[in-house]
Amino acid sequence: MKKRMTLGDRAVDIFANIICGFLAFLCLMPVIHTLAISLSRSSVVEANMVYFWPVDFTLASYKEILKDAQFFRSFGISVARVVVGCTWQICLVTLCAFPMAHTSKQFRGRNVIMVILMFCNLFGGGLIPYYMVVNALGLVNTIWVLTCTGFSIGNAILLMNFFRNLPKELEEAAEVDGASPYRILISIFVPLSMPCLATILLFNFVGHWNSYFDGLIYMSHTKNYPLQTYIYTLNSQLTAENMAWLTPDEIARLSEISGKSFSAAKVFVAMIPILCIYPFMQKYFTKGLVVGAVKG
Amino acid sequence: MKRKTYLRNQMQYYSMLLIPLGILLVFDITPMFGLVMAFQNYKPTLGFLGSNWIGLGNFEFILQLPEIWRLAGNTLEIAVLKIVCDLTIPVIFALILNEVKNQKYKRTVQTIVYLPHFLSWVILATLFRNLLSSDGVINQVIRFLGGETIYPFTDNRLYVPFLIITDAWKGFGYGAIIYLAAITGIDPALYESAMMDGATRIQRIVHITIPGIMPIIVLKTMMSLGSILNAGFDQIFATYNPLVYETGDIIDTYIYRFGLVQRQYSLSAAIGMIKSVIAAILILISNFLATKFSDYRVF
Structure with a gap:
């Protein structure tokens, strides 16, 4: 039904459009600024003459990246960690969620295990005891410490709730036909849970791609750093305290002053995977999030 | 449901949880035992068994830190x-x-x-x-x-x-x-x-x-x-x-x-x-x- 808009309603309309446009600009501005810097000549950048459009367009910074062996190494480590880490998470979260989606009558011991999961979700040993375990298992400086030393209980619960909301009849019918739980999981639950699994995949993709602190702690050589950790070390200023913590090799790397447009180019390349993936996953995470959050 | 199927289902549910729970045991629960160091004057060279027990000493010290x-x-x-x-x-x-x-x-x-x-x-x-x-x-x-x-x-x-x-x-x-x-x-x-x-x-x-x-x-x-x-x-x-x-x-x-x-x-x-x-x-x-x-x- 159509109704003539009053003056006040028109004002709301214009106001909403302007505010939203402004907010979108605010969110995009730093990214565009960085892109513009990375595509401009260094001397112009140092003189702060670049805003949202490249000045003296050049691809020099990107060509410089091609020569940076460590950047590629770190990029490769990040890609590997995303692939291994996401596969691991999806498998473990699914394996954990499926039995837990049953009632304690269908799966004896479910409630005890739920308490264990909740407990582990709330408490941990903290940084140092955890480091000792990882170290004792010889996982320091390997990719496994970044990917396969845990799984998200929160994601498992998200998926569990999704499983529970699927029609009960599906499982019952399959059971009557003699399907085993593994069969039911793989042939019925997993295909029906694609939106939720896609959401979890996206969360983990972003999480793995973006985390930097674990790389800093569990990798003792710069050459093993994932991309974000590598970028972090480029950024961090030299302080007395991390001078003591870093190896001479790393200090040398830090003190070599990297040009603004060079580091902007690196940061932009590090953003590309995210820029490529999240718009396409949008319909999944908007849905998956809501399923997990609103309905328990 | 037949008893046999029921048992098989239980076994399979537990087998699914084997790896997730194992991971939690190793990387979540084991480190919690490491927290005993909060009650010790822990020295890596002495280990958990060799380090001195000092009760709540660490906690008292912390609460006095300015x-x-x-x-x-x-x-x-x-x-x-x-x-x-x-x-x-x-x-x-x-x-x-x-x-x-x-x-x-x-x-x-x-x-x-x-x-x-x-x-x-x-x-x-x-x-x-x-x-x-x-x-x-x-x-x-x-x-x-x-x-x-x-x-x-x-x-x-x-x-x-x-x-x-x-x-x-x-x-x-x-x-x-x-x-x-x-x-x-x-x-x-x-x-x-x-x-x-x-x-x-x-x-x-x-x-x-x-x-x-x-x-x-x-x-x-x-x-x-x-x-x-x-x-x-x-x-x-x-x-x-x-x-x-x-x-x-x-x-x-x-x-x-x-x-x-x-x-x-x-x-x-x-x-x-x-x-x-x-x-x-x-x-x-x-x-x-x-x-x-x-x-x-x-x-």
């Missing part, structure tokens, strides 16, 4: 301010975005505002360093408007507002998703009848949309109690430096420096233990409140 109260204060201040922003800005944004009638424009805006949520703090730190450098874009604008140059990365007064604003900037779009979904769930008949009765758009927002999303707002408010000690380690660690320790240093960053950099294993484990116990209690309370006052449940 900086501990400042750290707790900083953590609370930053976390509470972030929670306040997180509870208000996404709601307001969702309400405004909902008034945009052009669907294509609306979807474009949505896609763009989700972006910052997906970028890491390391990357954002670089972006903001460029924007906020002494001759950067923002300072040029400030000077143009007649203000004084700001240095949020080294100025104790400005560092916390910097953290709050950038955190709100990063999260408001993504935070709005849940409210936008709740708005879609409101019965359109309500709007139609309100329009028949001559309600203006503002009146419709106030009397239909806001009450419609109220349950989610209440739920989020109660859940946020659980993150009151969570000031955002990744953000602060990527942006801070010794010049802003006074206002920007939080418990988590202190534990890291104290434990791994200065190698005060026992003391930092004790601080971590106090923090995680309080945090766990807060989370349990907030979950309890959420279950009690709205129909939310976790498990």
